[in-house]
Amino acid sequence: MLKIALPALAALGLVAFAAQTMATDAEQTSQPVDGMGWHVNHDGDETRLFYGVANSDQLAVMMSCHMGDGEIVTLGAVQPVSARSAGSVEADIDPLSGELIETRALSAHDPAMVRLARSGRLGVQDETARFDLSATPQERQAIRRFLDDCGTSQA
Template identity: 30%
Template sequence: MRVLWLPVLGLAALTSACASVDAPEPVATAATSAPAPVAGYDWHYTPDGDTARLAYGVEESDDLRLGLDCTAGSGKVELASLAGTGAREIHLESGGETERFRAEGEPSEIHDGDILTASASTAEPVMQRFRRVGWIAQWVGGEREVYAPHPGSEAGVERFFAMCG
C-alpha cells in the first residue's frame, strides 16, 4: 500500500510546483505587424498644383476603394468611398485607432451601391496613425478591407499628409 502512495504524492508535489510558475506572455505578432499588400492594388499619390489626391485602388482604372483629396496646408481631407446603397458612414481604422465619419451618399453610375463622401481633419487620430504606419483599413458592409502599400508607395502617404498640413 505504501508503494502506491509514493507516486501519488510525487505527482501532487510536481503539479503544485508547476501551478506556481507564471505562464509566459503571448508574443503579439499579427496585431503589431503591418498587413501585407494586395496584388494589383496600391496607394497612388497625385499632386496637382495646390491640391493632391491619395487613392487606393488599381492604377488607371475605376477600381477605387478609398480616395483622399486635400488642398495644400488646409489640414482637411475629403474622403470618397464606395458602399452599399443607403450607407451614410465611412468607418476607418489604422494601427489601433478607429473613427466613423458621417457621409453624404449618391448612387454610383459605375458600381453597385453608393459613392460616399465625408470630410476629416488631418489631426484625427486615425489619420495621424495612417500617416505613421502607412496603411489603413475600412469597414464596408461589415467586412474589414485593409489597404496596405507596396514597398516604395508608402512615401506617397507621407508626401500627401505633408502637403495637406
C-alpha cells in the same frame, strides 16, 4: 468634386469584392490584392491619395485635400475607421453603377491619418468587414508627401 470623381468609381463593386476577400475577421491585416497599391496624384492645388490599381478606375478608397487645408475628404467602397470625423457624411448616387457612394470629411489629424503616416496602415471598413490596407516602404513615402501637402506634418 463628386461629379469628376464619380466616373472613376465605376468599378467599385469589383474592387469592393476584392478588398472584402482580403479579410476574414475584424482584426485581420490585409495582404495586397494583385496590382493594387497606394498612389498619389496632383491636380492644381488638390492632391489625391488612393488605394487601387494605377492608371485605372479600380479603387477601394480615395482621399483628397486642397493643399494646406487640413481636411481630407474620403470616398470609395471602403471608408477609413475613424475615431472622430469633421463635417458631415454625404451620399450621392453613382450614375454608372446606381449604387450609393458616401463621402466623409476627416481632420488631417484624425487618428486614422496619424496611424497611416506612422505605420503605413489604414484601418478601413465596408458594410461587412473591417481590415487594414498596408503600404510598402516606397508607398509610405508617397503617403507622407500627401499628408504634408494636406498640411499635417505628421511624417
